[in-house]
Amino acid sequence: MTAAVVSFHHASRFYKTVIGVGDIHLELLPGAYGLIGPNGSGKTTLLNLVTGMLAPSLGTVRVFGQDPRTDRSILRRIGLCPATDILYPNISGIRWVQYLTALHGFSSPEARQLAEVALEKVGMCANMHRPIGSYSLGMRQRVKLAQAIAHHPDLLILDEPFNGLDPVGRRELADLLRNWIDEGSSLILASHVLHEVEAVTSAFLLIHGGRILATGDAHEVTQMLSGFPVEVQLTGSGLGLVAQQMAQQDWLTGMQFSESRENLTLRVRDRRPFLDMLANLATLPGVGIEKVDSPDGSLEAAFDLLLRVHRGEQGLN
Numbered sequence: 001m002t003a004a005v006v007s008f009h010h011a012s013r014f015y016k017t018v019i020g021v022g023d024i025h026l027e028l029l030p031g032a033y034g035l036i037g038p039n040g041s042g043k044t045t046l047l048n049l050v051t052g053m054l055a056p057s058l059g060t061v062r063v064f065g066q067d068p069r070t071d072r073s074i075l076r077r078i079g080l081c082p083a084t085d086i087l088y089p090n091i092s093g094i095r096w097v098q099y100l101t102a103l104h105g106f107s108s109p110e111a112r113q114l115a116e117v118a119l120e121k122v123g124m125c126a127n128m129h130r131p132i133g134s135y136s137l138g139m140r141q142r143v144k145l146a147q148a149i150a151h152h153p154d155l156l157i158l159d160e161p162f163n164g165l166d167p168v169g170r171r172e173l174a175d176l177l178r179n180w181i182d183e184g185s186s187l188i189l190a191s192h193v194l195h196e197v198e199a200v201t202s203a204f205l206l207i208h209g210g211r212i213l214a215t216g217d218a219h220e221v222t223q224m225l226s227g228f229p230v231e232v233q234l235t236g237s238g239l240g241l242v243a244q245q246m247a248q249q250d251w252l253t254g255m256q257f258s259e260s261r262e263n264l265t266l267r268v269r270d271r272r273p274f275l276d277m278l279a280n281l282a283t284l285p286g287v288g289i290e291k292v293d294s295p296d297g298s299l300e301a302a303f304d305l306l307l308r309v310h311r312g313e314q315g316l317n
Contacts, residue, residue, distance in 0.1 A: 034197030137164030197208025
C-alpha cells in the first residue's frame with residue numbers, strides 16, 4: 001500500500017473567531033495536486049499546516065508520516081515557494097538561493113552548486129549575480145522557485161507561483177512543473193486561476209470557506225454535478241422554433257435570447273434528453289445550428305457551479 005505524502009485527520013485551524021480551515025480530513029498520495037479556491041478561501045492556511053508554520057487547533061497533520069511541527073527534519077523533504085515577496089534587495093539571487101539551500105544541511109560549496117543548477121533551470125542563469133532589488137516581479141518569482149527546488153525535495157509546495165510571470169514565463173514554469181511530476185516528485189500548487197492549474201495537473205482540491213468541497217479531476221466533478229443545471233448557448237438560425245419545442249420540457253430550467261436572436265442560452269438539468277432533442281430539431285427546415293457552446297464543461301465553470309451548490313443556489317434559473 002502506498003503511503004500518503006500528506007494526511008489531514010479532522011484538522012482545523014482557528015484565528016480567534018475566524019475559521020482558517022475547518023475539519024479537513026483527507027490523504028494525498030504521491031502525485032500532483034492543484035489546490036484551487038478564491039482569495040481568502042483557506043489555501044495558504046492549509047499550506048502553512050503542511051509545512052509546520054502553523055499548528056492545527058484541532059486534529060492532526062502528518063507529512064511523510066511525521067508531525068512537521070515537531071520533526072523539523074521533514075523540512076529537508078519539502079520545497080516551499082511562498083506567495084510573499086523576497087525582502088532582501090541588496091543580496092544577489094545566487095547568494096540568496098545558496099544560503100537557503102545551505103540551511104538544509106549542505107556544505108557551502110554543495111549549496112553553491114545546487115543553487116546554480118536551480119537558477120539555470122528557472123531561466124535566471126544570466127541574472128543570478130545581480131542584486132534582487134534590481135529584479136522584476138517575474139524574476140523574483142523565478143528566484144523563489146529556484147530556492148524551493150535546489151535541494152531536490154520530495155514534495156514541492158507552490159503558493160500562487162504564476163504571479164508576476166509574463167506569458168512566456170508561465171509556459172516555461174508549466175513545462176518545468178510537468179517535468180518535475182514526470183520525474184516522480186510530488187507537488188501541491190495553490191492558485192485561484194484555474195487554467196494555470198489545468199496546465200500542470202488534472203487532479204485538484206476545491207477549497208472554499210476553509211473547507212474542502214471536492215477532490216478529483218474535472219471529469220469526476222462534472223459527474224458529481226450532473227444532476228444540477230448547466231448552461232448551453234446555441235448559435236444559428238431558426239432558434240425561435242427550437243425554443244418553442246423545448247419550452248415545455250421538464251429538464252429545461254430557463255432560456256434567454258440575445259438581442260439579435262442569433263444566440264439562445266438554455267439552462268438544462270439533464271444533458272442527455274436535451275442533446276437527443278436538439279439533434280432531432282437541427283434537421284427541421286429553417287433550423288440551422290451553427291454552434292453549441294457549453295462553458296460548464298470547463299473546470300472553472302464546474303468550480304463556480306460547485307460554489308453555488310455549496311451556498312444552496314443550485315436551483316438558479
